[in-house]
Amino acid sequence: MIVFSKHINSLDPKQKRSFLTLLFVVLLLRSRLITGPRDVFNALKKAAGIRKPTPEELEQARQQLYRRNPDGTKNLLVTYRGRISEVNIQPVSQDELAANAKNFPLVPPSHKPNVDRIFLRQLVSILRITFPSWRSKEVFILILHSTFLVLRTVLSVAVARLDGKIVRDLVSADGKGFLKGIGFWFALAVPSIYTNTMLRHLQSKLSLRARTRISRYTHDLYLSSHPNLRYYRLGLDGAVQYLTSDVNSFCDALSGLYGNLLKPALDIVLFTSQLSRTLGLRGSCMLALTYYATAAILKAVTPAFGRLAAVEARLEGEYRAGMSRIDREGEEIAFYGGGKREREILRRAYLQLIKHINSIYKIRIAYEWTEDYVIKYLWSAAGYVLIAIPYLLTRRKRHVGVQTTGPTGGHVDNQVADRTETYISSRRLLLSLADAGGRLMYAYKDLLELAGLTTRLYTLLSTLHSLPPLPVPSDSTAVEVSHVDVKVPTTAVTVDEGDGFMPAPHELVLVKDLSFKLEEGDHLMITGSNGVGKTSVARVLAGLWPVQEGGEVRRPADESCRMGVFVVPQRVYMVEGTLLDQMIYPHSYVDFKESGKTDADLMDILIAVHLAYLPAREGGWSVRKEWRDVLSGGEKQRMGMARVFYHRPKFAILDECTSAVSSDVEGSMYEHAKSMGITLTTISLRPSLMKYHTQLLTLSGDGSGSYTLTRIGTAEERVGIDREIQTLRSKLQEVDKWEARVQELAKLLSVQHESEP
Numbered sequence: 073m074i075v076f077s078k079h080i081n082s083l084d085p086k087q088k089r090s091f092l093t094l095l096f097v098v099l100l101l102r103s104r105l106i107t108g109p110r111d112v113f114n115a116l117k118k119a120a121g122i123r124k125p126t127p128e129e130l131e132q133a134r135q136q137l138y139r140r141n142p143d144g145t146k147n148l149l150v151t152y153r154g155r156i157s158e159v160n161i162q163p164v165s166q167d168e169l170a171a172n173a174k175n176f177p178l179v180p181p182s183h184k185p186n187v188d189r190i191f192l193r194q195l196v197s198i199l200r201i202t203f204p205s206w207r208s209k210e211v212f213i214l215i216l217h218s219t220f221l222v223l224r225t226v227l228s229v230a231v232a233r234l235d236g237k238i239v240r241d242l243v244s245a246d247g248k249g250f251l252k253g254i255g256f257w258f259a260l261a262v263p264s265i266y267t268n269t270m271l272r273h274l275q276s277k278l279s280l281r282a283r284t285r286i287s288r289y290t291h292d293l294y295l296s297s298h299p300n301l302r303y304y305r306l307g308l309d310g311a312v313q314y315l316t317s318d319v320n321s322f323c324d325a326l327s328g329l330y331g332n333l334l335k336p337a338l339d340i341v342l343f344t345s346q347l348s349r350t351l352g353l354r355g356s357c358m359l360a361l362t363y364y365a366t367a368a369i370l371k372a373v374t375p376a377f378g379r380l381a382a383v384e385a386r387l388e389g390e391y392r393a394g395m396s397r398i399d400r401e402g403e404e405i406a407f408y409g410g411g412k413r414e415r416e417i418l419r420r421a422y423l424q425l426i427k428h429i430n431s432i433y434k435i436r437i438a439y440e441w442t443e444d445y446v447i448k449y450l451w452s453a454a455g456y457v458l459i460a461i462p463y464l465l466t467r468r469k470r471h472v473g474v475q476t477t478g479p480t481g482g483h484v485d486n487q488v489a490d491r492t493e494t495y496i497s498s499r500r501l502l503l504s505l506a507d508a509g510g511r512l513m514y515a516y517k518d519l520l521e522l523a524g525l526t527t528r529l530y531t532l533l534s535t536l537h538s539l540p541p542l543p544v545p546s547d548s549t550a551v552e553v554s555h556v557d558v559k560v561p562t563t564a565v566t567v568d569e570g571d572g573f574m575p576a577p578h579e580l581v582l583v584k585d586l587s588f589k590l591e592e593g594d595h596l597m598i599t600g601s602n603g604v605g606k607t608s609v610a611r612v613l614a615g616l617w618p619v620q621e622g623g624e625v626r627r628p629a630d631e632s633c634r635m636g637v638f639v640v641p642q643r644v645y646m647v648e649g650t651l652l653d654q655m656i657y658p659h660s661y662v663d664f665k666e667s668g669k670t671d672a673d674l675m676d677i678l679i680a681v682h683l684a685y686l687p688a689r690e691g692g693w694s695v696r697k698e699w700r701d702v703l704s705g706g707e708k709q710r711m712g713m714a715r716v717f718y719h720r721p722k723f724a725i726l727d728e729c730t731s732a733v734s735s736d737v738e739g740s741m742y743e744h745a746k747s748m749g750i751t752l753t754t755i756s757l758r759p760s761l762m763k764y765h766t767q768l769l770t771l772s773g774d775g776s777g778s779y780t781l782t783r784i785g786t787a788e789e790r791v792g793i794d795r796e797i798q799t800l801r802s803k804l805q806e807v808d809k810w811e812a813r814v815q816e817l818a819k820l821l822s823v824q825h826e827s828e829p
């Protein structure tokens with residue numbers, strides 16, 4: 073950079089003029105002040121027959137979502153400003169993610185964010201994601217950004233020199249030189265402003281690219297299918313905040329810091345080298361001493377900005393989570409009239425956040441006061457002293473300051489003008505130096521804040537990476553469970569301790585040593601009182617909860633659903649999208665088209681679940697609505713059953729998913745499922761459903777984890793029912809005794825009342 077500036081200095085005036093003209097033309101073209109090339113481009117597009125898509129084509133692209141490429145990758149169809157752009161998506165492979173896990177060992181919960189070795193290690197691990205290779209576009213932007221940073225520093229020196237020269241011409245009453253100087257001043261303004269604008273632009277661009285890289289990585293990591301299911305098992309409080317806001321803040325802080333750190337550092341080196349010519353050895357040593365003293369004072373008064381930023385992000389996440397809970401559960405809250413209560417909860421979360429932010433502001437007052445005092449006043453005073461030293465202490469007249477070639481040709485024939493020029497140039501450089509020092513100190517504060525955000529992002533990534541894949545069940549033609557203890561996995565009950573992760577205090581075993589086998593056509597009903605572990609059995613069967621050593625779950629590999637069994641939960645999930653998307657979930661429109669199914673097939677399914685009126689009522693298959701609010705509870709459950717008929721799995725688990733459906737429709741849906749050859753496992757407390765099943769699994773619920781498995785309609789089941797009838801009869805016989813006792817007690821009470829005074 074210094075070489076570059078020296079090189080420019082060495083050019084003769086004619087060469088300098090040509091160089092500046094060339095620079096001006098390049099900047100003008102790049103700044104799009106001239107729109108010619110763009111008009112030509114648009115005209116060419118028109119001539120080539122490239123037109124704007126129609127609204128129908130836009131809707132079609134929205135519905136289709138992506139196009140599959142022959143090489144297996146997907147092109148996402150993004151509709152934006154009336155156009156469709158295709159973005160090639162190349163997901164990070166699971167192998168690559170697994171290999172990266174070694175870069176993300178878990179942080180100890182006691183770790184407090186700071187600018188230290190741990191921070192650097194964490195930052196490097198994340199930077200590997202942001203800058204995947206030397207040839208990536210992000211590196212190119214970084215190089216371009218750095219080039220503009222150097223250019224800005226060079227221009228600053230040129231401005232300081234010009235400033236000195238203008239004042240020199242003024243003092244020596246050189247009108248021609250003065251006007252020439254003003255002309256240069258305006259010419260220099262063009263590249264200076266352009267450089268500043270480009271710096272801001274490239275900084276934002278770098279932040280956006282980093283955000284895209286990290287978001288894609290976290291999406292691939294977080295939204296992983298079986299056997300990873302990280303989105304289900306993460307167990308980190310405020311995960312949404314980590315995945316959205318924190319990523320954004322981190323990228324902004326990172327891209328901002330680069331410029332904020334490099335620019336003042338460059339400035340300091342260049343300005344110091346320029347000034348050292350004026351100041352001499354003694355002055356330069358004193359300048360270095362000033363730097364050291366400043367850094368020491370500010371380090372001593374700098375608060376723990378990193379930790380403060382991490383706490384702020386967590387509190388922001390809690391507040392956001394409260395807001396989205398109300399948005400999600402609005403109707404339930406309204407039925408309970410819980411607005412006031414929710415307001416209190418939200419207000420508390422908000423006040424906690426605001427109190428924290430306020431305390432940061434207060435902490436900042438003292439810090440910023442010291443910082444301003446040191447940077448603005450101490451440095452300026454030191455600057456005056458340093459400039460004065462050569463004049464006050466050195467008797468020998470020295471040619472000091474930045475070299476200029478004025479009308480005098482560098483001869484000192486006007487001592488006052490010469491001194492004024494040197495003073496103005498040096499003073500401007502010193503002011504710029506103070507400004508650079510200030511920005512460097514601000515950058516240290518930014519660095520601390522980046523440390524806090526890095527810890528947050530690193531915690532997310534390391535927690536995601538630390539989840540081992542779930543065991544993949546072996547293939548079988550039937551569903552087989554042998555010697556399985558159904559227990560709540562420890563990772564599912566973790567508590568977020570701000571930055572850390574705490575395991576569950578004890579293990580909760582719901583069902584002990586569970587064994588059963590379901591061949592195709594063996595329909596199982598699971599029953600037992602609330603909270604006994606019925607849904608937990610489904611979680612184990614679906615592979616959501618791992619099985620302990622010694623136990624085993626075997627399932628068929630079924631193409632219709634990736635996990636071998638298709639589970640319909642009690643609360644049916646409604647996906648964002650069209651009516652068609654609700655029915656085919658988790659299939660996409662492309663999957664639907666590839667499956668060969670038609671609208672007529674879909675209609676048949678809707679008839680089977682008694683929802684045939686929906687497409688006409690809602691305005692067709694492609695209408696988009698907030699289906700969670702539009703459909704009633706029973707309609708949603710019927711839609712859940714429609715999905716089962718659409719996917720037609722070999723085995724389906726229905727977890728109380730018809731509890732809001734009328735009994736007649738429920739019965740016809742069960743008959744339809746069986747006629748399609750779907751083997752059902754129903755979790756229900758409704759005895760009326762028993763007739764559709766062949767086996768009954770009853771979980772005892774006495775805390776021992778015991779269960780009974782009986783065949784429905786067999787001698788064994790009849791014996792079981794007889795036994796229960798006998799138990800009830802013997803209890804009924806005691807009813808007479810209990811009634812006699814009640815009468816005795818009533819008499820006793822009335823006697824007591826009479827004897828009272």
Ligand SMILES: Nc1ncnc2c1ncn2[C@@H]1O[C@H](COP(=O)(O)OP(=O)(O)OP(=O)(O)O)[C@@H](O)[C@H]1O
Pocket residue numbers: 560564565582601602603604605606607608609
């Ligand atoms: N992630 C979890 N963390 C902690 N406890 C859990 C978790 N999941 C389930 N449990 C506990 O395990 C027990 C069984 O839950 P499960 O959902 O299997 O009950 P259920 O028999 O299906 O109940 P219901 O009939 O009310 O639906 C409950 O006491 C529940 O609190």
